[in-house]
Amino acid sequence: MLTLRTPAKINPVLEVLGPRPDGYHELALVFQAVGLYDQLTFQKKEKGVQLSLSEGPNDLAADDSNLIVKAAKLFITEVLQDKAGVQVTLQKNIPMAAGLGGGSSDAAATLRGLQWLFEVPVSEEKLADMAGRLGSDVPFFLTGGAALGTGRGEKIEPWTSSAQFSLLLVKTPEGLSTPAVYRSGKAQLTSGEKAKSFQALLKKGNTKEIVSALFNGLEPAAFYLRPDVKRVKERLMEEGVLGALVSGSGPTVFAVTSTAGEAKNIGEKFQGEGFEVFVTETISGGVERQ
Numbered sequence: 445m446l447t448l449r450t451p452a453k454i455n456p457v458l459e460v461l462g463p464r465p466d467g468y469h470e471l472a473l474v475f476q477a478v479g480l481y482d483q484l485t486f487q488k489k490e491k492g493v494q495l496s497l498s499e500g501p502n503d504l505a506a507d508d509s510n511l512i513v514k515a516a517k518l519f520i521t522e523v524l525q526d527k528a529g530v531q532v533t534l535q536k537n538i539p540m541a542a543g544l545g546g547g548s549s550d551a552a553a554t555l556r557g558l559q560w561l562f563e564v565p566v567s568e569e570k571l572a573d574m575a576g577r578l579g580s581d582v583p584f585f586l587t588g589g590a591a592l593g594t595g596r597g598e599k600i601e602p603w604t605s606s607a608q609f610s611l612l613l614v615k616t617p618e619g620l621s622t623p624a625v626y627r628s629g630k631a632q633l634t635s636g637e638k639a640k641s642f643q644a645l646l647k648k649g650n651t652k653e654i655v656s657a658l659f660n661g662l663e664p665a666a667f668y669l670r671p672d673v674k675r676v677k678e679r680l681m682e683e684g685v686l687g688a689l690v691s692g693s694g695p696t697v698f699a700v701t702s703t704a705g706e707a708k709n710i711g712e713k714f715q716g717e718g719f720e721v722f723v724t725e726t727i728s729g730g731v732e733r734q
């Protein structure tokens with residue numbers, strides 16, 4: 445038996461360069477892992493893939509629509525030649541359809557989990573290739589920390605960072621569909637320079653400079669589809685946070701605060717209104733054994 449925890453992410457910079465012939469969009473984006481985790485437990489079985497939730501009703505479909513199941517089946521076919529199976533138990537803490545990469549993180553943790561559980565030699569290139577086929581955000585979670593993503597977001601260049609800051613995450617009750625955000629026609633197109641030049645700011649680690657460079661080209665699209673998300677950002681700014689931005693395709697808004705205490709105090713003002721609120725911070729790791 446093997447237990448892992450795997451983090452959520454925010455995107456301090458997300459630039460949409462333009463549409464691609466394959467229906468995706470060319471991106472340049474910064475990934476930053478944050479200290480909010482799902483937990484996955486893996487147990488060998490003879491064949492097949494079984495997925496269950498560790499808490500609450502056991503109604504999670506163990507079919508191919510689930511990214512954990514897809515990841516496990518891909519690994520079992522391509523690395524284990526269909527000679528084994530696995531039972532996966534998921535404790536879900538990262539909200540779904542939130543722009544926090546929870547499903548992608550679980551998929552990456554499944555690839556890493558099966559590698560460690562079966563102790564098979566598999567190259568990082570092979571794992572990254574399988575991750576990229578599962579979803580554009582999945583390869584990032586194999587490395588964690590901070591990284592630049594290009595292409596669909598699947599080409600990862602890990603970055604060194606000395607930046608550490610407190611975060612408040614506020615998610616509206618209703619999720620937001622990533623394809624709908626891209627398809628809205630409201631994304632702001634930019635060159636990719638903001639994402640690439642962010643590395644110098646992370647190395648230096650000055651929170652004020654980092655905050656002044658926050659940018660998300662999908663934010664106008666998220667606000668267009670969901671005006672209530674715009675209101676969350678405005679309210680956070682009114683509360684005096686250092687900066688706030690929609691995470692990924694939304695609807696979660698992350699706010700950078702001076703201290704964890706400030707994040708907690710402001711978070712309490714959103715609680716009781718149906719929002720999901722998390723006080724967390726940037727982390728330098730990724731998938732970890734428990």
Ligand code: C5P
Nearest residue numbers: 467468469471579580596597622623626
């Ligand atoms: O790669 P993933 O399956 O996570 O993408 C989900 C959807 O988000 C895609 O089907 C596409 O509509 C949109 N997308 C995009 N360009 C990207 C990444 C995602 O248009 N670079």
